[in-house]
Amino acid sequence: MDSTKSLPVAVIGAGPIGLAAAAHLIEHGLEPLILEAGPSAGAAIEQWRHIRLFSPWQYNVDAAAVRLLAASGWESPGPTALPFGGELIDQYLTPLAALPAISSQLQTGVRVIALTRAGMDKTHTRYRENTPFIVRVEHADGETRDHAVAGVIDASGTWSTRNPLGTSGLPAIGEDTAADRISSPLPDVTGRDRAAFAGRRVLVVGAGHSAANTLINLADLAKEEPGTRILWTVRGESASKVYGGGDMDGLPARGQLGARLRRLVEAGTIELHTGFGISSLKSLASHVTVGSVDGRTLEADVVVPCTGFRPDLDILRELRLNLDPAVEAPTELGPLIDPEFHSCGTVPPHGAALLAHPDKDFYIVGMKSYGRAPTFLLATGYEQVRSVAAALAGDREAADTVQLELPETGVCSSDAGTSCDVPAAAAVASESSCCAAPEPMLVGFPTGLSHGRSGDHN
Structure with a gap:
């Protein structure tokens, strides 16, 4: 970043990871430009403030962010309490x-719609490393603006x-036309969204903790x-992965969730259909008919899609990326996290070195x-953004020294089988004690958020 020192570093997204990235950049004397599509951090x-996280407060906050907050007189919540998503916002992200x-440095209501290098598309190589990035954003009022930046940290999530x-x-065939019958992934069925679900036939699709919470x-x-x-x-022949290990689960709150769900199914309160791979949706005047491949x-009356998430790569078309062809993660990271071969307990701590792309000073975190x-x-x-900020500041030693302290019980933010519906917030220091569903979660995320592979809603 030597030739662009006077320019800020763009941070896309003002969630827990994006704001942590900004805090680490500030500690290194770099200027962040934080771009958030939503109206607030x-x-x-x-969208899921009503969901409780599986992990306690001590694992949901970033060290650099806490240092900034402490200097202002902020008081940290009780370290062992399990916060709701709304509490994570109100007591941590908002302050x-x-x-x-x-x-x-924070701009809200601005959506990043494209990234490139100034004056060159992805086919141009000469002087590329020393050329600023251009971040094109669209404001809520429709105005489009370009920002020149020295580096980019994409923490926009999924x-x-x-x-x-x-x-x-x-x-599924007809899924687009049935959109008015499909809810958000984690609706507040007993609160904000109650009217859409009360007294109706509700179909929940997915085998992760997002599904479990909603059910x-x-x-x-x-x-x-x-x-x-x-x-x-669920697409699989059993829902056992969602039920998990009960009280033996590394995250007690998650184990209790699975045990309660099993009891509700066994009691007939929830009507479970296994081996149900969805092939079609037909929206009718009064309801939607959902067809299986068999x-x-x-x-x-309404369908809740707890099917996980995938990255939006469209905004990165003019950048040179190295992405694993299977999981669409950075090439060197992909084999370490591929759920076909690895669990969260086998993924080592990693930072800038594994997250780097051919376009220097661009990182997805x-x-x-x-x-x-x-x-x-x-x-x-x-830990990713701590390392990335150090790399952008030119401190290679700090960038290459990556580690996550492991709590005694270990924490997992994913369920190999339903996106780690573990609160993405488990600031757990290491990936051990993996969940059993294929939807991942942010450390410190809801007890029921899904973020899995395409179609991983077994």
């Missing part, structure tokens, strides 16, 4: 975003790009609204760095 988490060092309901990574909340709703009928489909059909893989911890993301 933590806008994606706002962090309000600090002058952060707020002066919340905005869920996996489709259909098999083979493709939308349990629907069961609570059904106690007060007897006409509520709960259907649940010919079975189910009728529902956080959940987006794991592409379609299901295992991710907030703590992993915090």
Whole structure:
């Protein structure tokens, strides 16, 4: 970054990882330019503020961010308490975003729509390394603006790009036209979104903790609204991965979630359909008919897609990337996180060296760095951005020294089988004690968030 020292470093996304990246850049004397598509920091988490995280506060916060907050007189929440998503925003992200060092560099309501190098597309090589990046953003009022920056840290996550309901990574036939019958991935069925679910037939699709949370909340709703009928489909022949290890689970709150879900299924409160790979959706005047590849059909009033997420790579088309062809993570990281061969317990701490791309000073971090893989911890993301910030500041020794302290019990933010619906917030220092579902979660994310491989909703 020597030739572009006067320019800021763009940080895309003001979630836990993005704000942590900004905090580390500030500590290195670099200027962040934080670009958030939502109206405020933590806008994606706002969508699931009603969900409790599996991991306690001590694993949900970043060290550099805490140092900035402490200087302002901020008091850390009790380290062992399990926060809700809303508490993560209100007690941590909002105060962090309000600090002058952060707020002066934060722009909200601006969506990044493209990245490139100034004056050259991806085919041009000469002088590329020393040429500033251009970040094109679209403001809420429709205005489009370009920003010249020295480097880019893409911490935009994957919340905005869920996996489709259909098999083979493709939308089911009719899925687009049935959009008005499909809810958000983690609806607040007992609160904000209650009217859309009370007294209706609700079909939950997916085998992760996002599905588990929604199903349990629907069961609570059904106690007060007897006409509520709960259907649940998984692609696999069993839901055992979602049930997990009960009290033996490394994260007690997650184990309890699975045990409660099993009881609700066994009691008939939740109607489970296994081996149900969705092939079609047909939207009718009063309901939607959901068809399986084996010919079975189910009728529902609303469908909840707990199918995981995938990275949005469209904005990166003019950059030179090295991505693993299977999981769409950085090439050197891909084989370490591929859920076909590895669990979160086998993924070593990693930083700038593994996250680097051919376009120097560009990094993808956080959940987006794991592409379609299901295992991710907030703590992993915090260590990523610590290393990346050091690399951008020219401190190679600090950048290459990566480690995550491991808590006694270990924490996993993913479930190899349903995106680690473990709160992405487990700032756990190491990836051990993996979950059993293929949807990943941020360290410190909800007890039921999914972020898995395409179609991983077994």
